[in-house]
Amino acid sequence: MSDEAALLARRERLLGRNMSLFYEHPAHIVRGEGVWLFDADGRRYLDCYNNVPHVGHCHPHVVEAICRQASTLNTHTRYLHEGILDYVERLTATFDRSLDTAILTCTGSEANDVALRMAQAVTGRTGVIATDHTYHGNTSAVSQLSTRMPPVGGFGGHVRHVPAPDSYRPLGGESGQAFAEAFALKVEEAIASLQESPFGFSALIVDPFFANEGFPDLPSGFLAPAVAAVKKAGGLVIADEVQPGFGRTGEHMWGHQRAGITPDIVTLGKPMGNGHPIGGVVAGSDTLNAFRGAFRYFNTFGGNPVSCAAGMAVLDVLEQENLMENARTVGAYALDGLNRLAEKHGIIGNTRGAGLFFGAELVLDKREKTPAPQIATRVINGMRERGVLMGKLGIHQCTTKIRPPMPFSRDNADLMLSTLDDVLSGL
Secondary structure (H helix, E strand, O other): OOHHHHHHHHHHHHHOOOOOOOOOOOOOEEEEEEOEEEEOOOOEEEEOOOOOOOOOEOOHHHHHHHHHHHOOOOOOOOOOOHHHHHHHHHHHOOOOOOOOEEEEEOOHHHHHHHHHHHHHHHHOOOEEEEEOOOOOOOOHHHHOOOOOOOOOOOOOOOEEEEOOOOOOOOHHHOOOHHHHHHHHHHHHHHHHHHHOOOOOEEEEEEOOOOOOOOOOOOOOOOOHHHHHHHHHOOOEEEEEOOOOOOOOOOOOOOHHHHHOOOOOEEEEOHHHHEOEOOEEEEEOHHHHHHHHHHOOOOOOOOOOHHHHHHHHHHHHHHHHOOHHHHHHHHHHHHHHHHHHHHHHOOOEEEEEEEOOEEEEEEEEEOOOOEEOHHHHHHHHHHHHHOOEEOEEEOOOOOEEEEOOOOOOOHHHHHHHHHHHHHHHHHO
């Protein structure tokens, strides 16, 4: 039995079947540094996928902050400690003034779970609206939001799904303001349905970049009509910033700022601690205090001193290394290169993205826009075999997901693009 087969067999025996793995030949990763990952044989891979090590794998400033705090104190938040206060103060300073308090968790799933309960506490209702190709985590509550794997026993009836925006095939066949109005109309219909139900309407939850939906190229102000409909109905807007947050889109710290909206609640996760497990919920004090009054909530590890040290160090690096500007300039450079590949390779139907989150939608026929999910699978596996890691996602599972750590450089982009050119040529 090969080493890979033995490791897979051991993994299945100890962790159970169907635990997800990337790629047809999974990479055995043992070390990371910056934008690079290294396998057990010493082979180097350019990481164009992971937003968890947001400021780079094993960034020395973050590692040192974690080690220093771990060697001093690590406990829960039922003791007084300045670390969580300093961090939340600095974090909320990056938001609109109306978003001035926070609850810290361990994961984005927990954060979204708390956000839904915040909306319940404020409105007294439980009905929620999400898109039909979203993902907001894996607790019992947030798994009800995803249609990709329906929960055991079915949906609870309190969730309404609206069509995920698809800029390549816009709702109603129109782009621009008509597209935004068509999406808002679907939200209004979902609100009306919930208002007629025993659940009522509490919140609309969206990733303002619509990352899992395929990060569509949306017109300016796209979400404004939908947000207006939510507000008119007395509901709250929850922005899931796990993927677009912390400067990834280049010109804004948060995806909702790029979208031109101010949500009532913001949820955070993966990139927050550069791999250390920390998440959070940011909201106005009235909203957070309503939650505190309605629910008894305590998280043993949420907001512990080591997690807060990691979070603070990530903010340090983002600022000191000017990584949001790097995302803007390198992202634009890479997307321009992707556009040049689209002129050469007919299988690229559409390119899009912002900052260091971009990709290409692969199609069998440009005129018919026929999705090519199987070819997308071949492409990401071909890239892995050539030492570049990326993924695929989107409504039709045919959009390449290129979302590297924030120190990604032009040289890194050139390597990724030349490798992709080679893989596409080989098709």
